[in-house]
Amino acid sequence: MKKIWDAQKGEALYAIDQNALHDKVIVSKTKSARKASKLELTLISSLLIASGMVWWAMIRKSSFELVQVIFASLLLLVAIAIFISRRKRMTWQNSFENNMLGDLEQGLANATYQVNLSKAAAFLYLTVTGFAVVSVFKEAEDWWKSVLVLLLLGFGYIASRWEHRKFYVGQKKNLTEMKEQLLRMANEDVENLYD
Numbered sequence: 001m002k003k004i005w006d007a008q009k010g011e012a013l014y015a016i017d018q019n020a021l022h023d024k025v026i027v028s029k030t031k032s033a034r035k036a037s038k039l040e041l042t043l044i045s046s047l048l049i050a051s052g053m054v055w056w057a058m059i060r061k062s063s064f065e066l067v068q069v070i071f072a073s074l075l076l077l078v079a080i081a082i083f084i085s086r087r088k089r090m091t092w093q094n095s096f097e098n099n100m101l102g103d104l105e106q107g108l109a110n111a112t113y114q115v116n117l118s119k120a121a122a123f124l125y126l127t128v129t130g131f132a133v134v135s136v137f138k139e140a141e142d143w144w145k146s147v148l149v150l151l152l153l154g155f156g157y158i159a160s161r162w163e164h165r166k167f168y169v170g171q172k173k174n175l176t177e178m179k180e181q182l183l184r185m186a187n188e189d190v191e192n193l194y195d
């Protein structure tokens with residue numbers, strides 16, 4: 001903000017530095033796009049690795065049980081679905097207007113995409129947990145190994161929910177507030193023209 005002195009009224013007025021605000025919007029937009037890409041690539045690579053490990057274990061043992069085949073196939077299909085979703089996001093990402101509000105809307109769209117992807121990842125995590133629990137309880141000879149696996153998976157789920165709230169929902173909230181503030185300022189400017 002810039003402080004401007006009104007000589008007629010003898011009081012300080014404040015004006016928004018449009019360039020500084022637009023720079024802040026661009027930083028937020030870029031940050032949300034980068035985070036969305038990082039989340040997508042992390043999910044795709046981890047799903048492909050996990051699916052490959054399950055397929056490799058089945059091939060090595062020459063044992064193709066239905067639960068393991070479904071699990072490995074599900075991981076592979078979800079990785080493909082996220083890849084397709086990423087391609088779609090990359091195409092609509094550049095369809096916004098090239099101005100401050102367009103940049104803000106692009107950042108908000110990426111943040112909303114991140115929140116939805118994070119929710120889907122949590123559901124996927126619970127699905128993987130279910131398959132892991134079935135597999136561990138089926139093959140575990142010692143009950144404490146099963147409990148340890150459940151504790152580790154529970155801790156992982158709690159950490160993923162914390163990340164969802166802290167980073168993704170928080171970023172979307174910040175961008176939403178910034179957009180509301182920008183629209184409010186634009187409305188005030190229009191009202192001042194008629195005064």
